[in-house]
Amino acid sequence: MVAPALATADVVVVGAGSAGCVAADRLSRDRSRTVLLLDAGPGTRPEDSQTSLARLPIEPGAPRVRRYPESRGRDVVRGAGLGGSSVVNGGYFLRGHRDDYATWPWPIDRIEAEFASLEQVMSVSAFADDELGTVATAFEAYWGRAAVTGRSPRAEDSAWPTVGLNRVRSNRRDGRRVTAADAFLTEAFLTETFLAADPAAPRPGLRVVGDCPVDELLVAGGRVTGVHTALGRVDAPAVVLAAGALGSAALLLPFLGPDLPVHEHAERLVRFAARRPVEAPALLQTVLHTADALEIRCYGDDFAAFINGVPASGIAVGVADMGAGTRGSITSAGVDLGVPDAESLRRIDGGVDLVREMLHAPELADLVVSGSVRVDENVGMSSHAWGTVPLGLGRDIDGLHVLDGAALPGPLRSGPHASVMAMAGLIAAEIS
Incomplete structure (x- = not known):
């Protein structure tokens, strides 16, 4: 007998970091759609002390950081919890160069419009x-x-x-980082359980659950059916992966493995x-x-x-x-970022x-x-892992969408944070 699901939703978004916040916002604008945003990290908003531009809260034991051990001894640090790396990074928010987007499947005027909208919401300005x-x-x-x-x-x-x-253009206000959670989850229903959101809430279909690691994609007959979490099963006909270039790749390995590429600057x-x-x-x-x-x-x-x-x-x-990434790999055994x-x-x-x-x-x-x-x-790395499942890869699983750094199709001559968020918005807009 199959145990009942803990929850159901029209869409499950895995990862409440920069890309996941954008996706959850875009998808939940349709008030008839139920969206469940899950993250392994804290399901609370960051404290002011964690968002000061004068500090990077990534020290050992920091509450909003996840460390991926790397085969060459270089731990890979990523943000965890609501806002993800936008909470703990340096606040750098540069676009790539215009011609960096030639391989993206959208016209440059649409990409530019997405950036302009994103930069306004994220309070981006040059120093x-x-x-x-x-x-x-x-x-x-x-x-x-x-x-x-x-x-x-x-x-x-x-x-x-x-x-x-x-x-440098920076997502900031009054000396603090404006996080993706600040910008896109202000109307979200934050809950420690899978309770339904208040029907009178501004986004009645959007629920956010923290401290809920996703350990498996559920696929049957070539179609995604949901995810398995540390708390149990969640059923959904559509799953959006936004767990970061490393986290999303780990969930895809059973279907696209035995290894996936990864690039770094x-x-x-x-x-x-x-x-x-x-x-x-x-x-x-x-x-x-x-x-x-x-x-x-x-x-x-x-x-x-x-x-x-x-x-x-x-x-x-x-x-x-920034012109050529290293060529590393992700396997079930771990991460190798490669060398230049x-x-x-x-x-x-x-x-x-x-x-x-x-x-x-x-x-x-x-x-x-x-x-x-x-x-x-x-030689070190830039904390820019990207390209583990470039745009188009993995589309043979119906209902599955990847829209974080894993999906970046090529190198960018600026850091990828702003571009990943713009790409997330463009992809989410096309999810029916």
């Missing part, structure tokens, strides 16, 4: 000149010289990044000691994009200033290859040389302690 921290101001003074970059200084009013200096850090204390209102306020698809990242201070319990290691400038190939390392090390020149330039002479510049031997 103003008088908001820049100490290191960011010196960074822009150096790279803003046409003699250095070979181009005019940045265009301050452009929502689209280009080659050259790009002032490799990054090498150049560190230095500062002659004086620096002001850093946010982790990342300005970046340089190069013609060979590097992103040179001006971090505002030592990571120890943002993350509790991290030992001081010097202020960092990051050089990331020889060509990628060549580009990164070329960027490192540019950063060395900058740190010895007059614009930074009163900031950088002489002889303190050093380069990390090991």
Whole structure:
């Protein structure tokens, strides 16, 4: 005898992070549709102390973080609970370059409209000149010289990044991150059980349940029938995967395995000691994009200033290859993010040389302690896992939709957070 389901819904959304919040909002606009949003993390809204731009709450034991062990010893940190990584990341919200979206199955004007709507709801704006921290101001003074970059200084009013200096656009209000939960779940019914929402609620069909890990997709006859959770079975004719590039891939492995690809943006850090204390209102306020698809990242201070319990290691400038992702894999045994190939390392090390020149330039002479510049031997990653099930893959399972970083079809020359949320909105709009 089959046990009865704990709950039923027209759509189950797995993951209440950035993409899942967008999807739940879009799907529940139809008041006749019942939407159940599930997350393994806390089902409560984050506290103000967790959303300050001056802090990254990702230290060991942080309540809104999930760590995926990685085969090369690099734990992969992801947000958990309502808002997901939008609660714990640096608040960086740049679009990719316009031509990064050539492989997306929507016209650029529709993609642009989705970004514009998203940025309004997420309270996105570029950091103003008088908001820049100490290191960011010196960074822009150096790279803003046409003699250095070979181009005019940045265009301050452009929502689209280009080659050259790009002032970071950030989802923020009053010095705090505006999370996806803030933006899209204000009318949701938050519950610790599977109780039905109040029919008089603004979104009577939308329920959100936290502390409810999903461990299995239920499929019969080539069609999804629901999910199995730590609390029991939930039946639904449609399931939306928004558990992140790693979480969604893990649920799909039994159907698409034995392994799935995963890509990352490799990054090498150049560190230095500062002659004086620096002001850093946010982790990342300005970046340089190069013609060979590097992103040179001006971090505002030592990571120890943002993350509790991290030992001081010097202020960092990051050089990331955004043009080609590493080639890793996800299997039932775990995650391997891969390593950059020889060509990628060549580009990164070329960027490192540019950063060395900058740190010895007059614009930074009163900031950088002489002889303190050093380069990390090991190449790290950008926390940008993507492309485990690119758009179109896995569509042979009827009723199943993937709309998080797993679905990104190719590399972006900016961090993927804004693009993932835009893609989630575009896909959710097409779910009937």
